[in-house]
Amino acid sequence: MAQSVIRPQVLIIKPPPAFTHFESDFTRKFDILRAWESPLPLDRFLTTHAQSVQALVCRALTPVNAELLQLLPALKLVASVSTGANHVDKAECRRRGIAVTNGGNASSEDVADIAVGLFIDVHRKISAADSYVRRGLWSSQGDYPLGSKIGGKRVGIVGLGRIGYNVAKRLEAFGCKISYNSKSERPSLSYPFYSDVCELAANNDALIICCALTDQTRHMINREVLSALGREGVIVNIARGAIIDEKELVKCLANREIRGAGLDVFENEPHVPKELVEMDNVVLSPHKAVYTLESLKKGSEVLIANLEAFFSNKPLVTPATDA
Numbered sequence: 209m210a211q212s213v214i215r216p217q218v219l220i221i222k223p224p225p226a227f228t229h230f231e232s233d234f235t236r237k238f239d240i241l242r243a244w245e246s247p248l249p250l251d252r253f254l255t256t257h258a259q260s261v262q263a264l265v266c267r268a269l270t271p272v273n274a275e276l277l278q279l280l281p282a283l284k285l286v287a288s289v290s291t292g293a294n295h296v297d298k299a300e301c302r303r304r305g306i307a308v309t310n311g312g313n314a315s316s317e318d319v320a321d322i323a324v325g326l327f328i329d330v331h332r333k334i335s336a337a338d339s340y341v342r343r344g345l346w347s348s349q350g351d352y353p354l355g356s357k358i359g360g361k362r363v364g365i366v367g368l369g370r371i372g373y374n375v376a377k378r379l380e381a382f383g384c385k386i387s388y389n390s391k392s393e394r395p396s397l398s399y400p401f402y403s404d405v406c407e408l409a410a411n412n413d414a415l416i417i418c419c420a421l422t423d424q425t426r427h428m429i430n431r432e433v434l435s436a437l438g439r440e441g442v443i444v445n446i447a448r449g450a451i452i453d454e455k456e457l458v459k460c461l462a463n464r465e466i467r468g469a470g471l472d473v474f475e476n477e478p479h480v481p482k483e484l485v486e487m488d489n490v491v492l493s494p495h496k497a498v499y500t501l502e503s504l505k506k507g508s509e510v511l512i513a514n515l516e517a518f519f520s521n522k523p524l525v526t527p528a529t530d531a
């Protein structure tokens with residue numbers, strides 16, 4: 209008689225992006241508890257499975273806070289598909305001895321591509337010009353306002369991890385001059401390092417935010433930094449919205465105290481301040497920098513590798529290291 213293989217149980221509250229593409233890889237290896245398909249309210253669903261769930265899979269916008277963790281007393285692993293794991297209460301996980309993993313570098317290149325895309329779009333007004341043509345203004349109003357050259361721009365990268373480094377490499381190829389601020393200096397790289405983000409802003413034409421959201425980086429880009437960046441300055445954010453004080457950003461953009469912004473992330477997603485929507489010096493994107501089929505496929509492989517390591521007591525592949 210064929211023996212049925214017992215697959216380890218994994219709880220998913222909300223499926224990862226494009227899950228249907230990778231679902232069979234998961235179901236072959238794991239017994240998935242599908243909270244999102246249950247007619248029960250989430251807390252009842254979790255209570256029902258509380259004693260058995262050891263591993264939880266989550267995505268960037270699903271908060272894994274102390275209240276949720278409390279409903280899962282047997283939990284030993286939170287595996288996030290996202291690069292950033294700021295939505296997981298890591299202090300509570302540490303206290304409970306719950307390991308946390310992230311998506312590693314699965315999407316670093318794709319995120320860097322969007323950072324560069326937003327940077328070019330803000331300077332060369334690609335999206336705004338597209339809208340100009342579509343609205344029939346080319347024939348009635350003539351030439352479109354000038355953009356600003358990419359080559360030669362001084363670009364300050366905030367957070368020179370894998371994503372920031374990929375942004376730096378790409379923009380170097382465009383002839384930009386790179387410097388950076390990061391948790392610590394990377395002596396193996398020749399880019400100038402600024403330990404103070406305000407000084408980085410004062411010495412650059414643009415800032416590109418690539419760091420993790422932590423207690424230290426929340427609202428790190430405040431009025432002082434934006435003022436230091438100055439009237440010709442551009443800011444791009446592909447990291448987390450709350451790294452920038454969004455209210456101050458809106459004011460600076462509205463008063464033309466900085467030139468423009470390219471934003472893939474916002475403080476209260478999916479809410480985007482109405483003022484930003486109405487500005488022509490801002491390019492908006494719905495937190496989609498990671499979304500390519502290729503990066504999501506790689507991310508699902510990393511996730512499976514972490515789950516397999518966990519269930520076979522091996523070292524986790526991509527533990528989340530940010531505080």
Ligand SMILES: O=CC(=O)O
Pocket residue numbers: 268289290291292293311315498
């Ligand atoms: O924002 C998305 C991610 O962190 O993967």
